Amino acid sequence: MYRYDQYDHQIVKERVAQYRDQVRRRLADELTEEEFLPLRLQNGLYMQRHAYMLRVAVPYGMLSSAQVRMFGHIARTYDRGYGHFTTRQNIQFNWINLEQSPDILAELATVEMHAIQTSGNCIRNTTSDELAGVAADEIIDPRPYAEIIREWSTFHPEFAYLPRKFKIAISGSEQDRAATAVHDIGLHVVKNAQGEVGFRFLVGGGMGRTPIIGSVIREFLPWQHALTYLEAILRVYNQYGRRDNKYKARIKILVKALGAEEFGRQVEAEWAEIKDGPATLTVEELQRIAQYFVPPPYATLPASDAGFEAHKADNKAFANWLLRNVKAHKVSGYAAVILSVKKTGVPPGDITAAQLDFVADLADQYSFGEVRITHEQNLVLADVKLSDLFTVWQAVKAQGLATPNIGLLTDIICCPGGDFCSLANAKSIPIAQAIAEKFDNLDFQHDIGEIELNISGCINACGHHHVGNIGILGVDKDGSEWYQVSIGGAQGNNTSIGKIIGPSFSSQQMPVVIERLLDVYVKQRTEEELFIDTVQRLGIAPFKEYVYASPIPTGHTHGEDACV
Amino acid sequence: MGRTPVSNVEIIKNRTVVADDWSVLRLSDGETPESVSIPAGKVIVPFSVWQAQRTLLQDRAPLGVWLASDAQADVLKDDLAHFAVIAVDFPKFTDGRGYSIAYTLRTRFAYSGELRAIGDVLRDQLFYMQRVGFDAFAVRADKNIHDALKGLTDFSEKYQTSWDEKTPLFRRVNRQAVSQG
Numbered sequence: 164m165y166r167y168d169q170y171d172h173q174i175v176k177e178r179v180a181q182y183r184d185q186v187r188r189r190l191a192d193e194l195t196e197e198e199f200l201p202l203r204l205q206n207g208l209y210m211q212r213h214a215y216m217l218r219v220a221v222p223y224g225m226l227s228s229a230q231v232r233m234f235g236h237i238a239r240t241y242d243r244g245y246g247h248f249t250t251r252q253n254i255q256f257n258w259i260n261l262e263q264s265p266d267i268l269a270e271l272a273t274v275e276m277h278a279i280q281t282s283g284n285c286i287r288n289t290t291s292d293e294l295a296g297v298a299a300d301e302i303i304d305p306r307p308y309a310e311i312i313r314e315w316s317t318f319h320p321e322f323a324y325l326p327r328k329f330k331i332a333i334s335g336s337e338q339d340r341a342a343t344a345v346h347d348i349g350l351h352v353v354k355n356a357q358g359e360v361g362f363r364f365l366v367g368g369g370m371g372r373t374p375i376i377g378s379v380i381r382e383f384l385p386w387q388h389a390l391t392y393l394e395a396i397l398r399v400y401n402q403y404g405r406r407d408n409k410y411k412a413r414i415k416i417l418v419k420a421l422g423a424e425e426f427g428r429q430v431e432a433e434w435a436e437i438k439d440g441p442a443t444l445t446v447e448e449l450q451r452i453a454q455y456f457v458p459p460p461y462a463t464l465p466a467s468d469a470g471f472e473a474h475k476a477d478n479k480a481f482a483n484w485l486l487r488n489v490k491a492h493k494v495s496g497y498a499a500v501i502l503s504v505k506k507t508g509v510p511p512g513d514i515t516a517a518q519l520d521f522v523a524d525l526a527d528q529y530s531f532g533e534v535r536i537t538h539e540q541n542l543v544l545a546d547v548k549l550s551d552l553f554t555v556w557q558a559v560k561a562q563g564l565a566t567p568n569i570g571l572l573t574d575i576i577c578c579p580g581g582d583f584c585s586l587a588n589a590k591s592i593p594i595a596q597a598i599a600e601k602f603d604n605l606d607f608q609h610d611i612g613e614i615e616l617n618i619s620g621c622i623n624a625c626g627h628h629h630v631g632n633i634g635i636l637g638v639d640k641d642g643s644e645w646y647q648v649s650i651g652g653a654q655g656n657n658t659s660i661g662k663i664i665g666p667s668f669s670s671q672q673m674p675v676v677i678e679r680l681l682d683v684y685v686k687q688r689t690e691e692e693l694f695i696d697t698v699q700r701l702g703i704a705p706f707k708e709y710v711y712a713s714p715i716p717t718g719h720t721h722g723e724d725a726c727v
Numbered sequence: 728m729g730r731t732p733v734s735n736v737e738i739i740k741n742r743t744v745v746a747d748d749w750s751v752l753r754l755s756d757g758e759t760p761e762s763v764s765i766p767a768g769k770v771i772v773p774f775s776v777w778q779a780q781r782t783l784l785q786d787r788a789p790l791g792v793w794l795a796s797d798a799q800a801d802v803l804k805d806d807l808a809h810f811a812v813i814a815v816d817f818p819k820f821t822d823g824r825g826y827s828i829a830y831t832l833r834t835r836f837a838y839s840g841e842l843r844a845i846g847d848v849l850r851d852q853l854f855y856m857q858r859v860g861f862d863a864f865a866v867r868a869d870k871n872i873h874d875a876l877k878g879l880t881d882f883s884e885k886y887q888t889s890w891d892e893k894t895p896l897f898r899r900v901n902r903q904a905v906s907q908g
Binding site: 166167168170173174177178180181185193198201202284314315317318319320321322323324325326390398401402406436440441442444445447448451454455 | 799820821822823824826827828830831835849851852854855856858859874881882883884885886887888889893894895896897898900902903904905
C-alpha cells in the first residue's frame with residue numbers, strides 16, 4: 164500500500180499545526196463558531212447530537228495493521244472504546260472532545276493518517292473497490308489512480324469551498340463494487356480497443372433527496388489527462404453550481420439542469436484550455452505510485468489445499484462462512500476474506516478497540532499486514548492462503564466477526580441515525596437491529612439469498628437506502644419517527660433507484676413489513692431468481708398490495724397508521 | 728460626492744501589511760450603476776458601474792474594478808488594461824467562486840496587476856487565495872490583519888498546480904518511493 168514520503172509527512176504535519184491553532188483560536192473566541200465550522204469540518208470534526216464526532220480518512224479503504232492498531236488506541240484513549248466504519252470507507256469516532264482533537268490528529272499522523280477533507284464542501288476522500296488488486300474480475304488496479312487523485316485533491320486551493328460536498332469513486336473491475344454511479348464523479352478504469360488505459364467518466368450521480376444515476380460524459384479519456392479533466396469538471400461546477408439552495412447545490416442538479424451533453428460540452432471547452440499542461444500525468448509518476456501497489460510476495464500455491472477441502476467438507480458452519488464471506492482471488496491458493504461487522508445485536512459497522520487490535524494482528528499474521536474497508540461497512544483481509552482459512556475462521560469467530568451473512572439480509576448498510584447524528588430525522592440502528600433479530604436464522608437468510616437492505620436515518624442517504632433492494636428511510640412526521648420503504652434499488656453495474664411502496668410505517672412495524680416483502684418474493688420467485696430480479700420482473704405492485712393488505716400492529720397510540 | 732479615500736486602512740499586499748489608499752465603491756440601496764457618483768481618488772468600482780459608466784471611466788487612471796462572486800472572469804478579458812486593481816468580492820468566506828475567477832484571470836487572461844480579495848476575507852482562507860492568484864487581501868475589518876498574515880504560510884509544500892505553482896510536486900521534485908514494510 165501507499166507509504167508517505169517526506170512531502171506527504173510534511174503536509175500532514177503542517178495540517179496538524181494549522182488545525183491545532185484553529186482550535187486554540189476557537190477556544191479563545193478569536194474564531195466564531197460560524198467561522199470555525201467549515202475549518203473543523205474539513206478536518207473531519209462534526210458536532211453531533213451528544214458530542215463531537217471525528218471522521219478519519221481511509222484513502223480508498225486501504226489500511227495497514229499499524230493504522231488499524233492506531234484506531235484501537237484512539238478508541239480506547241479518546242473515545243468510549245469503539246469506532247464506526249462508514250459507507251465511504253472511513254472510520255468515525257463518536258465521543259470526541261474538541262480540545263483533544265488536535266492530539267488525535269497528531270497521533271494519526273505518526274501512522275500516515277489524517278482527517279483531511281472527510282467532511283465539508285470540498286473534494287472528499289476518494290473511494291474504491293475493496294477487492295482492488297486481488298479481484299478475479301479486475302481489468303486495471305484502480306488504486307494508483309486513487310492515490311494520484313488523493314494527492315491532487317488534498318488542499319486543492321480552488322476547490323475547498325465548493326457549493327457542496329464532492330465525492331469521487333473509482334473502479335477497475337468488470338463488476339462495479341464502488342457504487343460509482345451514485346457519486347459526483349464515478350471513474351471506471353478501462354482499456355480501449357487498442358489496449359490503452361483510460362477512464363470512463365460518469366458525472367452527476369448521487370443520492371440524498373434527489374437520487375440520480377450518473378451520466379457518462381466521456382467514454383474514454385487517456386489516463387495521462389485524468390487530473391486536468393477532473394480540474395475542468397470541478398471548475399465548471401465551482402462556477403455554475405447553485406449556491407442559493409443547499410439542497411440543489413450538488414453537481415447532479417447542475418448536470419440535470421444543463422443536460423449531461425451540455426455539461427460535457429462545457430467541461431470539454433474548459434479542458435481544452437488546460438489539456439496537456441504541466442498537470443498532465445507522466446509515466447514516471449504513475450510508475451512511482453504504482454510500485455506501492457505491486458502484488459505482495461505471494462507463495463506459489465496449488466489452486467486447492469487438501470486440509471482446507473477436508474474442513475470444508477466436514478464443517479457446515481465453516482462451509483457456510485466460505486460461501487458467504489470468502490471471495491475468489493486472482494492468485495492461485497489465496498482468497499479474500501470479508502470480516503462481517505454485522506453481528507446481530509451490534510450496530511452495523513461498529514467495532515471495538517479489542518476487535519481492532521485483533522484484526523491488526525490477524526492481518527499481520529495472515530494477510531501481509533493489510534486491511535480494507537468496504538462501503539458496506541465490513542472489513543477485508545485480501546490475501547489469505549486457503550490453507551489458513553480454517554484457522555482464520557476460528558479466530559475470527561471467537562471475535563464475533565465471522566457472521567456468515569455477507570450479501571445476505573442481515574448484512575445491513577446502516578447510518579448512525581438519530582442515536583448519534585444531528586441531521587437524522589429518525590433512528591436507524593434500532594431498526595437494523597430489530598430486523599436482524601427477527602431474521603437471525605441463517606438457513607432462512609441463505610434461502611432468501613443475496614439481498615441488499617439499506618437504512619438511512621434521514622434524506623441525506625448516508626445509508627444508501629435508494630440503492631438498497633429494500634431501502635428504509637427514516638422520516639419525521641409531527642415529531643415522531645416513521646419509516647418509508649422502497650424496493651427495487653440496486654448498486655453495481657445495474658444501478659437503479661428504488662421505488663417507494665406507499666405510506667410510511669412505525670419502527671415497531673418494520674420487521675413485519677420486511678417479512679411481508681420477503682413472503683411475496685418467496686411465493687413469486689422463479690428458481691434462481693434473486694429478490695431484486697423478482698421486483699424487476701413484477702414491479703412494486705404485488706409487494707405493495709400485500710404489505711398494506713392487512714393492518715400491522717403498531718406500538719404507536721396516535722399519529723399515522725400506515726395500514727388504514 | 729468627493730468622499731476622501733480612506734488612507735488609514737491596511738491591507739496585506741505581497742505578504743506585507745501596507746496602508747491602502749484605494750476605496751471600494753459599493754452601491755447603497757437606491758443607487759444604480761448608471762446614477763451613482765464616483766468619488767475622487769483611487770476607487771475600485773463594481774463591474775456594473777464600469778459597464779454603465781464606461782465612457783466616463785475609461786480615461787480615468789488609476790482605476791480599479793471589482794467582480795461579484797457570481798461574475799465570470801471573461802467579462803473583463805478585453806478590458807484588463809484599464810485597471811490598476813482588480814478585486815473579487817467574497818460575500819461569504821464559504822463562497823468559493825472567487826477562487827476560480829482569480830485563477831482564470833491570471834492563467835487564461837494573463838492578468839498581471841494587483842488582484843485583491845475583498846469582502847469576507849479571513850485568515851484561514853488566505854493560503855488558498857494566494858495560490859489561485861490573489862496578491863492583495865483586504866482582511867475583514869474586525870480581524871487582526873497581522874494575525875491574518877500568518878495564514879499565508881500555513882503550508883510549505885503543495886501537491887497540485889495553481890497560479891502560484893506551475894509545476895505539480897510530481898514534476899518538481901524527485902519523489903523516491905518509500906520501502907514497504
